[in-house]
Amino acid sequence: MLRPLAGLFCLCLVATDATAAEGFGFDDVAGKAHQLSQKKWSAPPGVPDFLADIEYSRFQEIRFREERNLWRGTDSRFQVMLTPAGHYFSHAVALNEIRAGEVKPIPFVRDNFTYPSEEFAKRVPADLGYAGFRLTYPLRGPDINNQFLSFAGASYFRGVGRNDGFGLSARGVAIDTGLPSGEEFPSFTEFWLEKPSAGAEQVVVHALLDGPSLTGAYRFTVRPGDALEIDVKARLFFRKSAELPGYAPLTSMFYYGENTLRPDGEWRPQTHDSDGLLVVAGDSGEWLWRPLINPASLRMSYLRADDPRGFGLIQRDRDFRDFHDLEARYERRPSAWVRPEGNWGQGNVVLVEIPTRSEVNDNIVAFWSPEEAPASGEPVDLSYTLTFGPPGISGHPSGMAMNTFLGDGNRIGGGDQKGAYRILVDFAGGPLDDIDAGADVVSQVSGIDNTEVLEHFVEYSEPTGQWRLSMLVRPAPDRNLALRAFLSRGGEPLTETWTYELPPGVDIRSQ
Structure with missing residues (x-):
C-alpha cells in the first residue's frame, strides 16, 4: 500500500x-x-x-x-x-x-x-x-x-x-x-x-x-x-x-x-x-x-x-x-x-x-x-x-506490437464487409525472434463493446521479419471499435496483449 x-x-x-x-x-x-x-x-x-x-x-x-x-x-x-x-x-x-x-x-x-x-x-x-x-x-x-x-x-x-x-x-x-x-x-x-x-x-x-x-x-x-x-x-x-x-x-x-x-x-x-x-x-x-x-x-x-x-x-x-x-x-x-x-x-x-x-x-x-x-x-x-x-x-520480455494499420474493410485488399475495418498489427521481438517462419503461430482476438470479429489470421512477413496479424472487424453503430489480441503457440502467449479503441467520429470512422 x-x-x-x-x-x-x-x-x-x-x-x-x-x-x-x-x-x-x-x-x-x-x-x-x-x-x-x-x-x-x-x-x-x-x-x-x-x-x-x-x-x-x-x-x-x-x-x-x-x-x-x-x-x-x-x-x-x-x-x-x-x-x-x-x-x-x-x-x-x-x-x-x-x-x-x-x-x-x-x-x-x-x-x-x-x-x-x-x-x-x-x-x-x-x-x-x-x-x-x-x-x-x-x-x-x-x-x-x-x-x-x-x-x-x-x-x-x-x-x-x-x-x-x-x-x-x-x-x-x-x-x-x-x-x-x-x-x-x-x-x-x-x-x-x-x-x-x-x-x-x-x-x-x-x-x-x-x-x-x-x-x-x-x-x-x-x-x-x-x-x-x-x-x-x-x-x-x-x-x-x-x-x-x-x-x-x-x-x-x-x-x-x-x-x-x-x-x-x-x-x-x-x-x-x-x-x-x-x-x-x-x-x-x-x-x-x-x-x-x-x-x-x-x-x-x-x-x-x-x-x-x-x-x-x-x-x-x-x-x-x-x-x-x-x-x-x-x-x-x-x-x-x-x-x-x-x-x-x-x-x-x-x-x-x-x-x-x-x-x-x-x-x-x-x-x-x-x-x-x-x-x-x-x-x-x-x-x-x-x-x-x-x-x-x-525490460519487456515478449513479442511487441511494432505497427498498427487501419483501413476500410469493404474494398479491394480490405474485405467485402460493409461497415467493417481491416486492422493489421505487426509483432516482433522476444520469443518471436527464435522461431521459424513456418511455425504454427496462431492469433487470439476478442471483440469488446459489441465489436464483431469477422475473421483473423496471422502470417509471417518475410520482407520485415515480423509476424502480421490481420483482422476484419465491425463495430456496433455509434459504439467504440474495441479489441484485444495477442499471438500464441502451443497454448502459450508469445506477445504482449495489443488493446485498441477507436471511437466514432475519428479519422476513417468519420467518413
Whole structure:
C-alpha cells in the first residue's frame, strides 16, 4: 500500500543567510511541506506582464551565459544552467545549493543572461528570480556539457538518454486531469541541489511542491547515461481531497500516426512524441500495449493495474523514415518508463487523450491513480524509478506490437464487409525472434463493446521479419471499435496483449 507520511514546498525569492546542512535531506523538505499544508494556499507571485506576454521567439533570445554555469571550474562533472522566467514559466522559484555542509541560496543575477536588447534588459527586475534549471553532464565526450534534465514550469521536468532529443515530460503529480471540474497544476516552488563529489556519477535534487489541493516533498537521485534513471521519493500532504490524483504522471504528444489518417496537407508519414502506452499489472503480470489516437473529443481510459509493476509512454518508431522530419527528429524522442517500488495498492493507469489540431500541444497524459483517493489531511508516501531512454527501457520480455494499420474493410485488399475495418498489427521481438517462419503461430482476438470479429489470421512477413496479424472487424453503430489480441503457440502467449479503441467520429470512422 502507499504509506501515509508527509511533504511539499514553498516559494521564497528572498536570499537568507547560509544554514547548516549537516543532515539536511528529504525529511527537512518534508517538514517544510507538512507545515505548508497547514496553511491556506496562495499563488506564487507572477512575472511582470511584459515577460508573461512575450512571444515565444523573443523569449528564446534570452540566453543563459554558459560560462556562468553553477559548478563550472570545480571537480564535478555535473554543471547547472539556470532558466529565465517568462512566457510559459509564469513565476520564479527559489534555488539553493548544498555544498561543503552548507545550504546557500542561489541569488538571481540579471547579467547571467543575454537579452534581445539593452532596453529589454533594463526592464528585467533585479530580484526576478529563475524559472528553473537544466543539468549537464559529459554524455557524448569529456569536454561536452550535454543537457540531459530540465526542471521548469509547474511540476514539469524532461529528461533524455545519451542519444535522445528532448520530447515528452514527467510531472511531480497530476490533479483532476481531464475532469469537467478542471485540472489543477501544483508547482515546484523551491529546489535544493547537492553538489556531487569528484567523479560522482549521480546528483541529488530536493524539491518542494505546492498547490491548492496538496503540498509535497521530493528527492530525485539522478543517474545520466545511455538511459537516464531517476529514483523518485515523494511525500504528499493533501490539504483537501482530490477526485482524481495522478501519481508519476507523464505528458506527451500524439498528432497522427500509422493507425490514423494524415491531416489534410501533411506530407510527413507520422507526427508524435510517443506512439503507445505500455502497462504491466502486478496481479497478472500481463503486458498491455495501447496505441495512442488523436480523438475527436476528450477521452479517458482506465486500465486496471493493481500494484503495478510498470507503465510508460513509449516511442517504438525509431527510424527516420517513420517521420521524415529533419527539424523535429521525432525518431530520437525518448520513451519514459515508471517502475513503482513497494505495493501501490489497488488502482488504474489512466490514459487521457485530448483532441489537437497541431503538434504544438501536449495532448496525452498517463498516470497511476489509486482506487480510493486520499482524504483531506491524509499524507501519502511513494517511491519509483523513472527512466528516460530508448523503447527497451521497460525490460519487456515478449513479442511487441511494432505497427498498427487501419483501413476500410469493404474494398479491394480490405474485405467485402460493409461497415467493417481491416486492422493489421505487426509483432516482433522476444520469443518471436527464435522461431521459424513456418511455425504454427496462431492469433487470439476478442471483440469488446459489441465489436464483431469477422475473421483473423496471422502470417509471417518475410520482407520485415515480423509476424502480421490481420483482422476484419465491425463495430456496433455509434459504439467504440474495441479489441484485444495477442499471438500464441502451443497454448502459450508469445506477445504482449495489443488493446485498441477507436471511437466514432475519428479519422476513417468519420467518413
